[in-house]
């Protein structure tokens with residue numbers, strides 16, 4: 426996990442151990458339930474953990490915040506972010522239960538207590554509200570916002586690193602997708618944050 430240390434130098438011991446444990450756990454689970462493409466396991470920390478933590482370079486979630494990871498699959502970006510923000514609660518939602526089972530088992534194995542999971546489609550949730558929704562590689566921005574908006578607390582924030590809204594990780598040419606959403610997201614190019622070629626044409630989008 427040297428690639429993580431390259432950008433985040435001073436993790437407390439507990440978080441370092443949790444991050445260190447992830448690759449072997451995901452490798453083992455992946456042999457039973459495919460949550461990460463096999464060839465990607467060679468770049469696990471860069472493509473999955475560091476990519477998820479791009480959000481932590483731009484946002485500071487205060488203790489007590491409640492965050493939904495919409496379409497979390499095997500736990501990205503939710504699990505790396507839950508390790509990074511141990512005082513923030515992450516609710517991992519996916520319409521495929523077996524992937525969530527992997528995420529939940531891994532959270533248990535590393536004693537990550539700020540995670541809950543729910544097997545449902547995001548648009549069917551009616552009884553919960555969150556401060557933030559995060560999401561990676563799930564659906565067009567228009568849909569993500571349509572599903573997230575009713576689930577967000579209405580708490581306007583005025584500090585630049587805080588947000589009450591949707592944060593998603595996306596790749597490729599987003600011009601059409603953003604236009605079709607009718608939204609004006611704030612956009613960060615991850616290649617300006619992390620220098621590895623993998624992050625070319627990868628973006629963080631935020632809507633609030």
Ligand SMILES: C[S@@+](CC[C@H](N)C(=O)[O-])C[C@H]1O[C@@H](n2cnc3c(N)ncnc32)[C@H](O)[C@@H]1O
Pocket residue numbers: 495496497498499500501502518519520521524545546547548560561562563564
């Ligand atoms: C390409 S996977 C990405 C998984 C994970 N976010 C990641 O980056 O590794 C997309 C996931 O979104 C889930 N998904 C798609 N639409 C959804 C919805 N409306 N509600 C909940 N989950 C959804 C799918 O089941 C799938 O697991």
